[in-house]
Each structure stands twice: as structure tokens, then as C-alpha cells.
Amino acid sequence: MSTTESVPAIRSLQIAIIGNPNTGKSTLFNALAGLQSQVGNYPGVTVEKKIGRVKWNGRPIQLIDLPGTYSLSPRTKDEMVSVDVLLGKQPDIGGLDAVICIVDASNLERNLYLLSQILDLRLPTILVLNMCDVASERGTKIDVGLLQQRLGIPVITTEAHRRKGLDELRTAVQAVHEQSTQDQPRPFPAEFYTACESVRNQLREWGEEEIPEYIVERLILDVGGHVENYFAHRHRDGLPALLASLREELSEANCKIPMVEARVRYAWARELLEGAIEQEPREKVTGSDRLDRILTNRVSGILIFALLMLLVFQSIYSWAGPFMDAIEVAQGWLVGVVEGWLAPGAFRSLLTDGVIAGVGGVIIFLPQIVFLFLFIALMEDCGYMARAAFLMDRLMSCVGLSGKSFVPLMSSFACAIPGVMATRVIENRKDRMVTILVAPLMSCSARVPVYVLLIGAFIPSVVYWDWNIGFWSWQFGLQALVLFGMSSVGALVAIPVAWLLKKTFFRGETPPFVMELPAYKWPSPRIVLSRVYDRARAFVTRAGTLIFATTIVIWAAAYFPGDHSRLYPLQVEISRLESQLESTSSEIAALQPTTESVDGNAGNSTSEPNSGAETQLVTLQQQQEQVEAELQKATAEYNSINSELLEGSFLGRAGHLIAPIVKPLGWDWKIGVGALASFPAREVIIATLGTIYSLGADVDEESEGLKGAIQESRWPDGTVVYNVPVALSIMVFFALCAQCAATLMVIKRETNSWFWPAFTFCYMTTLAYCGAFVTYRVGMMF
Amino acid sequence: MTTLDELSVGQQARVLAVNGDDAIAIRLMEMGLTEGEEISLIGTAPFGDPLEFQVRGYRLSLRLREAARVSVQQIDG
Numbered sequence: 001m002s003t004t005e006s007v008p009a010i011r012s013l014q015i016a017i018i019g020n021p022n023t024g025k026s027t028l029f030n031a032l033a034g035l036q037s038q039v040g041n042y043p044g045v046t047v048e049k050k051i052g053r054v055k056w057n058g059r060p061i062q063l064i065d066l067p068g069t070y071s072l073s074p075r076t077k078d079e080m081v082s083v084d085v086l087l088g089k090q091p092d093i094g095g096l097d098a099v100i101c102i103v104d105a106s107n108l109e110r111n112l113y114l115l116s117q118i119l120d121l122r123l124p125t126i127l128v129l130n131m132c133d134v135a136s137e138r139g140t141k142i143d144v145g146l147l148q149q150r151l152g153i154p155v156i157t158t159e160a161h162r163r164k165g166l167d168e169l170r171t172a173v174q175a176v177h178e179q180s181t182q183d184q185p186r187p188f189p190a191e192f193y194t195a196c197e198s199v200r201n202q203l204r205e206w207g208e209e210e211i212p213e214y215i216v217e218r219l220i221l222d223v224g225g226h227v228e229n230y231f232a233h234r235h236r237d238g239l240p241a242l243l244a245s246l247r248e249e250l251s252e253a254n255c256k257i258p259m260v261e262a263r264v265r266y267a268w269a270r271e272l273l274e275g276a277i278e279q280e281p282r283e284k285v286t287g288s289d290r291l292d293r294i295l296t297n298r299v300s301g302i303l304i305f306a307l308l309m310l311l312v313f314q315s316i317y318s319w320a321g322p323f324m325d326a327i328e329v330a331q332g333w334l335v336g337v338v339e340g341w342l343a344p345g346a347f348r349s350l351l352t353d354g355v356i357a358g359v360g361g362v363i364i365f366l367p368q369i370v371f372l373f374l375f376i377a378l379m380e381d382c383g384y385m386a387r388a389a390f391l392m393d394r395l396m397s398c399v400g401l402s403g404k405s406f407v408p409l410m411s412s413f414a415c416a417i418p419g420v421m422a423t424r425v426i427e428n429r430k431d432r433m434v435t436i437l438v439a440p441l442m443s444c445s446a447r448v449p450v451y452v453l454l455i456g457a458f459i460p461s462v463v464y465w466d467w468n469i470g471f472w473s474w475q476f477g478l479q480a481l482v483l484f485g486m487s488s489v490g491a492l493v494a495i496p497v498a499w500l501l502k503k504t505f506f507r508g509e510t511p512p513f514v515m516e517l518p519a520y521k522w523p524s525p526r527i528v529l530s531r532v533y534d535r536a537r538a539f540v541t542r543a544g545t546l547i548f549a550t551t552i553v554i555w556a557a558a559y560f561p562g563d564h565s566r567l568y569p570l571q572v573e574i575s576r577l578e579s580q581l582e583s584t585s586s587e588i589a590a591l592q593p594t595t596e597s598v599d600g601n602a603g604n605s606t607s608e609p610n611s612g613a614e615t616q617l618v619t620l621q622q623q624q625e626q627v628e629a630e631l632q633k634a635t636a637e638y639n640s641i642n643s644e645l646l647e648g649s650f651l652g653r654a655g656h657l658i659a660p661i662v663k664p665l666g667w668d669w670k671i672g673v674g675a676l677a678s679f680p681a682r683e684v685i686i687a688t689l690g691t692i693y694s695l696g697a698d699v700d701e702e703s704e705g706l707k708g709a710i711q712e713s714r715w716p717d718g719t720v721v722y723n724v725p726v727a728l729s730i731m732v733f734f735a736l737c738a739q740c741a742a743t744l745m746v747i748k749r750e751t752n753s754w755f756w757p758a759f760t761f762c763y764m765t766t767l768a769y770c771g772a773f774v775t776y777r778v779g780m781m782f
Numbered sequence: 783m784t785t786l787d788e789l790s791v792g793q794q795a796r797v798l799a800v801n802g803d804d805a806i807a808i809r810l811m812e813m814g815l816t817e818g819e820e821i822s823l824i825g826t827a828p829f830g831d832p833l834e835f836q837v838r839g840y841r842l843s844l845r846l847r848e849a850a851r852v853s854v855q856q857i858d859g
Contacts, residue, residue: 070812070813071812073808109814109838110839113812113814223803223808258803258807259799259811259816259817261811262815263817266814292841296828297828301828302828390834391827391828393827393845394827394828395829397831403832509806512806512810512848513843513844514806514813514843514848516840517834517841518840518841
């Protein structure tokens with residue numbers, strides 16, 4: 001591993017950082033690595049790989065942030081990654097020079113369990129006591145010198161969120177790789193090490209290469225763990241029997257596996273702390289406890305939680321609105337600039353409808369992501385997030401998930417993208433995967449325009465309740481009921497889907513819900529902001545490019561083939577007429593105040609108007625009407641050519657191709673094209689329908705023209721296309737389908753595989769199709 | 783002798799053993815539930831499950847099923 005020792009000036013030091021959850025590990029990593037860390041995935045697993053490259057005193061350092069964990073006893077492939085990295089067996093990382101183990105100084109005993117395992121790796125190690133401020137606030141005094149002396153490794157105290165103690169840590173890191181690892185503790189009884197030796201010899205005899213001591217320890221200790229499974233698979237006939245007999249022997253020697261590990265390591269931790277830690281007598285019930293009683297109470301706890309969730313939901317649903325509108329306005333402005341700059345043509349269309357729309361389609365999600373992660377980071381950092389999971393666990397366990405799935409799923413009601421990204425709080429891989437896969441079923445805000453258009457056009461406005469209290473009136477009717485039904489159908493379907501996924505793809509024993517409930521503290525602005533920045537950056541850099549690419553592909557499918565040159569003169573004509581209309585209107589506006597002021601001066605006598613101005617105004621108004629009529633004609637022609645072009649494009653042909661498939665849903669080819677074109681994002685169907693019905697792409701869900709056009713739309717035999725069952729069938733389809741490239745790309749990024757987004761798309765589209773079919777058929781019976 | 787899920791709020795107990803040697807048992811031991819440790823029930827979630835314990839100076843949440851895996855001896859007073 002350390003083969004390049006001869007050129008120490010160039011070789012970078014490889015330093016891993018590991019620690020329990022809630023110790024401030026990520027904060028320490030960000031403080032050391034700056035914001036320029038690289039984020040990726042380890043190959044073949046869902047574990048996030050975070051690497052920071054820095055230079056201290058001219059020496060390049062590579063920092064590797066390992067996932068937060070309570071112990072290093074891998075039971076799955078995902079958990080094995082950390083062990084592999086630490087042992088220098090992860091090919092894309094290479095050998096390690098040292099490891100930084102960060103612990104929560106206010107909760108030392110439990111945190112030292114992990115340190116005890118790290119020391120068994122025989123790597124140069126630095127112990128970082130973080131959150132020393134919290135510890136001393138709670139009356140804990142730690143004799144750092146004594147700890148350092150007993151451990152024989154550097155012990156550094158830090159307050160990572162205040163950037164305290166970092167220089168000392170940097171100095172220690174640069175010196176530590178020369179540290180000897182010979183005196184590190186061997187806490188187990190001698191019998192255990194003898195057993196390790198015999199397993200090792202046996203494996204060597206069976207032709208295994210040199211196996212690190214720590215792996216041999218895990219092989220004996222972790223009953224049914226990843227290491228045992230790996231080797232048992234390779235030496236099926238010898239190993240299981242050997243392990244069984246060794247474990248039996250150890251059990252007789254008062255070294256019962258697996259109990260011995262916890263016993264030995266905790267005893268070691270207690271002995272280490274004996275006399276090195278002084279605890280002022282604590283109040284029996286701390287302030288944090290009192291707060292906890294209120295926040296987890298049957299009544300107040302649920303109420304506060306509900307209010308908080310409402311606030312979070314409100315923030316992503318409405319507060320993000322103005323920012324998203326601003327992004328759209330900026331996008332429109334940019335399109336205007338490009339259109340003023342370039343002559344009509346394929347390149348201009350690529351820029352405006354492809355590139356700008358694509359970039360806009362990525363950053364439009366940023367406000368929601370930022371708002372959600374602002375709340376999540378605040379809740380995590382103050383310690384409330386664990387309570388939210390605690391409160392909701394019983395409810396979520398009904399579908400086989402845990403309380404940790406609640407916040408990601410609830411956020412998905414506003415938008416599945418931040419929701420899927422928020423699943424990182426779920427450590428259990430199976431739970432996390434199921435949560436990711438059902439999150440897109442929650443009714444997100446992008447489905448609302450589809451519902452509003454179709455409900456407005458086809459659902460009669462029957463009012464059931466009409467409440468008027470002062471200025472405030474509230475109506476509840478059939479339209480609201482349908483909107484409510486459409487918003488709930490996804491969540492209702494998600495229950496059996498989650499249950500099924502848990503029974504098929506993600507079968508296995510129910511994962512333990514063993515979770516630390518950290519003491520409450522004030523959130524640190526620095527931690528919160530850096531977490532929000534991290535998430536936003538991860539979305540733009542990792543998912544953004546894929547979302548952008550999808551938009552370009554769909555643009556090309558809708559643009560080619562087709563002779564767009566017929567549009568160019570019309571486009572030029574339309575912009576000429578528009579500017580003419582504008583100048584005429586401003587001329588009229590300039591004339592009008594004069595006439596008014598003359599009227600005003602003349603008092604009541606209106607019999608003598610300013611005849612010169614009057615004649616001019618009349619001429620201008622006639623001119624205006626004429627230009628308006630010409631503009632209308634040109635626009636209508638433009639829209640109808642555009643509609644033809646879309647029908648002739650690859651996308652339109654595909655729409656015709658799938659017409660027989662969507663016929664059973666009561667749909668014609670136009671709706672089919674709408675569904676295809678809305679693959680990048682559901683709301684695109686409105687603009688596509690606008691184009692198909694020759695109304696132009698800038699219609700919205702409130703547009704009377706579009707409502708009228710779909711109400712008038714007919715099959716070739718003259719019968720109307722849309723009736724109530726068809727409208728409902730479209731709505732159900734959009735409620736259940738996976739028409740959101742951005743979500744699929746985020747799933748790809750979060751699961752590190754193309755299989756799961758493909759799976760999500762297929763299962764949701766199948767569900768959507770069946771749902772729409774049943775809705776249409778049942779609807780037609782009435 | 784009883785199990786952790788049988789404690790009432792505020793009650794203290796001493797851990798006797800974690801039953802079994804599967805992933806859940808190992809996890810419970812890793813979190814500090816070892817023989818002789820004192821543990822007390824602090825409260826329960828609104829639906830009575832999961833439970834909140836204090837052990838080794840920190841707060842730990844366990845589901846009833848998991849708590850039932852831990853044999854304890856109640857401490858009087």
C-alpha cells in the first residue's frame with residue numbers, strides 16, 4: 001500500500017474520518033475540507049463517498065468522510081464499505097495513513113465503543129473529542145492529558161461548529177502517520193486471540209491471502225455477519241464447522257460469542273474513563289428532559305409535530321412559489337433576449353426550448369430543495385428529527401417502514417425530488433429503498449395544474465357546503481372533492497405498494513429501530529447552512545445534468561423531423577406586428593391624457609372637443625384594430641402550423657403509434673402525445689395540449705381557450721373525446737404515473753443504479769395505466 | 783426478573799442479558815445494554831410504542847419487540 005514512501009513530498013496523506021451519528025462528524029469534515037469536497041458513490045452500493053482534497057504546509061492530504069456508525073461490525077455489503085476503506089481494501093481509495101475517530105465528548109462511554117474497534121485496525125489513530133462545550137455545560141470535566149497517556153494516541157478537543165481546535169488537529173494529522181501502532185490495546189481474553197490465530201492459519205492453508213487481523217476478529221464475532229457469509233461461501237465444507245467448534249470452545253472459556261465483544265469493549269471504555277472524567281452531580285430531570293416530555297407527549301407532542309409539518313409543507317408548497325415564479329420570469333426574459341438576437345431556426349429553438357428550458361427545469365426545483373433542507377437541517381441539528389421519527393414510528397411500522405420514513409414521504413407531497421433526497425436519514429437500506437420507490441406516488445405540486453384544468457373543464461361546480469364567517473367564506477363542493485380525491489389516491493396506493501415491496505424485493509427480518517435520542521441543543525447556523533448548500537449542490541451537479549439531457553432529448557423528438565422554415569416568416573411577421581401594436585398603443589396613450597385634460601379645463605362643456613386630436617385618435621384606434629386582426633390571423637396560422645409540425649414529429653408519430661394502447665383509457669392520440677411529451681415533467685402536458693389544439697404553448701391551466709378546445713375536441717366520427725370518465729381517467733393516470741424525469745434522475749443518483757429508476761417508471765406507469773383503465777370503464781357505466 | 787418492555791415509566795432496572803445472537807441482539811449490546819448496566823424507562827411515544835430509555839448517560843429509543851429481548855431485574859425505590 002505505502003509503496004511510494006521514497007517520494008514523501010508528493011504522495012498525499014490518506015486520512016479517514018469516522019464517528020457515531022450526531023457527533024458533528026460532517027461538520028468537522030466540512031471545516032477541514034472546505035466546501036470543495038467531491039461527492040459520489042462507492043461502486044455497487046448506495047453508500048455515499050465524500051472526499052476532500054486539501055494542502056496543509058504544502059503536504060497534500062486526502063480526507064475521506066465515512067458514514068456515521070455506532071460500530072464497525074458489518075452485516076451488509078453497504079456496511080462493509082467502511083471496513084474496506086479503513087483496511088485499504090477499497091480499490092478506488094487505496095491505503096490509509098491514519099484515521100480520525102470523532103466522538104461526542106458529552107457522551108463518551110458509548111462513543112468509545114467505536115474507538116475500541118478502530119484501535120483493533122492497528123492504524124495510526126487520532127481521537128477527537130468534539131462538542132466539548134456541550135460536555136462542560138452539562139458539568140462533565142475531562143482530563144484530556146490522562147486520556148492521551150492511557151490511550152497512547154493524540155487526543156484533540158474541538159468545537160467543530162465554531163472552528164475551534166482545528167489547527168491542533170491539522171498539526172496532529174501531519175505527525176500521526178509516524179505513530180507506532182504496536183502498543184494499541186488488546187482488550188479480549190487471550191483465548192480469543194488464540195482462536196483468531198487458528199482461524200487465520202486455517203484460512204492460509206485453504207489458500208487465502210493474508211487476511212487482516214480485524215477481519216479475522218469479525219469472522220469469529222459477527223454471527224451471520226457479512227465477513228462470515230463471505231468466507232463461508234468460499235469454504236463451504238470447512239469453515240462453518242470450524243467456526244462452530246471455536247465459538248463453542250470460547251463459550252466454555254467464559255468468552256461467549258457474540259456477547260463477549262460488548263462486554264469487553266464497554267469494560268475497556270469504563271476503565272479508560274475511570275478517574276479521567278469527572279461528572280458534577282446532574283439534576284435528575286434536565287431541561288432537555290422537560291422539553292422532551294412536552295414534545296413527545298400524547299397530545300402536545302402530536303400537535304406540535306403536526307404544526308411543524310404544516311409549516312414545512314407550507315414552505316415547500318407556497319413559500320418556494322415566488323422564487324419559482326422569479327426563475328420562470330428570468331427564463332422567459334432570457335428566451336426573449338435570445339429571440340431578439342437570433343433569427344428563427346433550429347438553433348434558436350434548441351437554445352430557447354431545449355437549453356434554456358432544460359436549465360430552467362433543473363433550477364426550478366432549487367427553492368423547494370433549499371426550503372425543505374433548511375427545515376430538515378434545523379430539525380436534525382437541534383435534535384428534534386429523532387423525536388419526529390420516534391413519534392411517527394408506530395404509524396409507519398404498519399406498512400413495514402420506520403418513523404424515519406415519515407418526513408421524506410410527507411415532503412414528497414410538495415415535490416418528490418427533495419423527498420427522495422431526504423431519505424438519507426434512513427440508515428437501513430431496505431427501508432430507504434422502499435421509501436424512495438413510493439415517494440413519487442405522493443401527489444406533488446406539479447400534478448395540480450393537470451387536475452385544475454380538467455376539473456375546471458369537466459367537473460360540474462356543485463356546492464355542498466358554503467360557510468360565510470365575516471369576510472371569510474369557504475365553499476366545499478364536488479370540484480374540491482375531486483381535487484382532494486386525486487391528491488389522496490397516490491398515498492392510498494402507496495400503502496399496498498410499500499407493503500408489497502417489503503414482501504418481495506426487500507424481504508428480510510424487520511430492521512431494529514434502535515436509535516439514539518440526542519439531547520436538545522440550539523442549532524448552529526453554520527452547520528445548517530452548509531448542509532443546505534451540500535444538498536443543493538449535490539442536486540445541481542449530479543442530477544441536474546441528467547435532467548437537462550432528458551429535456552434536450554424530448555425537445556429534439558418534438559422538433560424533428562419537420563420543415564420549420566414555414567414558421568420563420570410568420571415568427572418575423574408576428575414580432576413585427578407586436579412591436580407595431582405596442583407603438584400604436586403608446587401613441588394612443590400619449591394622446592388620451594391630452595384629450596382628458598382639455599375636457600377637464602372645459603369643465604362641463606363637452607360640445608367643443610379638440611377636433612384635431614380626436615381625429616388622430618380615431619385613426620390610430622382604427623389602425624390598432626387592423627393590426628390586432630392581422631396579428632390574430634398570423635398567430636392562428638403560426639399555431640396551426642406548429643400543431644401540424646408536432647403531429648408530424650417523432651413525438652407526434654409516437655403519439656399516433658400508441659393511440660391503440662391508450663384507446664381503452666378513452667384517450668385519443670392528442671392526449672397520448674401530451675402524456676409522452678410530459679415525460680420530463682407532468683405540467684408540460686398543459687403546454688403540449690395548447691400546441692396540439694393550435695392555441696400556442698403559452699396557455700395555462702386557467703386558460704378558457706384550452707378548456708373550450710378540449711370540451712370541443714371530437715373523434716373522427718364526431719363524438720366528443722372528453723367526457724367526465726375520460727377527464728377522471730387522465731387525472732388518475734397523472735396521479736399515479738412517473739412522468740417526471742427529474743425524480744427518476746434523482747432516484748438514479750440516490751440508489752446509484754439505473755435499475756431502480758427504470759423499475760419505478762415501469763411499476764408506476766403500469767399502475768397508472770390500470771388505474772386510468774378501471775376509472776374510465778367504471779365511469780362509463782354511469 | 784422481567785423484560786424491558788414490562789417496565790413502567792420512571793422505573794429503574796439492571797440488565798441481566800440480551801437474548802439471542804442475531805443482528806438485533808448484537809445491535810442492542812453495541813448500544814450499551816450489557817450485563818449489570820442500569821437502565822430506566824423515561825417515557826413512551828404517543829401510541830405506546832416505541833419506548834425511550836436512559837442508559838449509560840444517553841437516551842435510547844427501542845420498539846416494544848426489541849425491548850422484550852432484554853431480560854432485566856427491577857431495582858426497587
